[in-house]
Amino acid sequence: MASFDSRRTLSFDLTSETLQIKEFRTTRWRIADLSPGDAGPWVLDLQLFLTERAAYRFNLTGGVPRLFVRCGQSGDTPKPSAITASQDVAAAWLDGEHQVLEVDMPLALQVWLESYLVRHGEAPEEGRKKKRKGAGRAREQSL
Numbered sequence: 001m002a003s004f005d006s007r008r009t010l011s012f013d014l015t016s017e018t019l020q021i022k023e024f025r026t027t028r029w030r031i032a033d034l035s036p037g038d039a040g041p042w043v044l045d046l047q048l049f050l051t052e053r054a055a056y057r058f059n060l061t062g063g064v065p066r067l068f069v070r071c072g073q074s075g076d077t078p079k080p081s082a083i084t085a086s087q088d089v090a091a092a093w094l095d096g097e098h099q100v101l102e103v104d105m106p107l108a109l110q111v112w113l114e115s116y117l118v119r120h121g122e123a124p125e126e127g128r129k130k131k132r133k134g135a136g137r138a139r140e141q142s143l
Helices: 050-061 087-095 107-120
Strands: 007-021 024-036 042-047 066-073 082-084 098-104
Touching: 007 066, 024 066, 024 098, 042 082, 050 087, 050 107, 066 087, 082 087, 087 098
Parallel strands: none
Antiparallel strands: 007 024, 007 042, 066 082, 066 098
């Protein structure tokens, strides 16, 4: 069971709007009324993982921090099944042809995420390996 310092229960609703693009109609979904607790029509646990600390830091420092919600297969009516603060995880979901909705991260969650990073430390930098001189390059050969 995850500790309270790494998990928050969030509730939200989904709203849609119909868009007309030339002769085509499409439906755009978005997350509405995101709040802590389990009072909304959709409830998911936001679980933080130590392995995603670098992605969390990137999200917090990259302008407007976002949350990402996996909502089933692309093109289907959204059925939220997971939420993350990691853009890396969201990108993997998209690669799997999942529909991913995003929403601005509330300030209270930004503070909680920042305190998580302070408590557990920043992710270690993945240092570059030193190459041997001439490694990876074509060598001139004398004839």
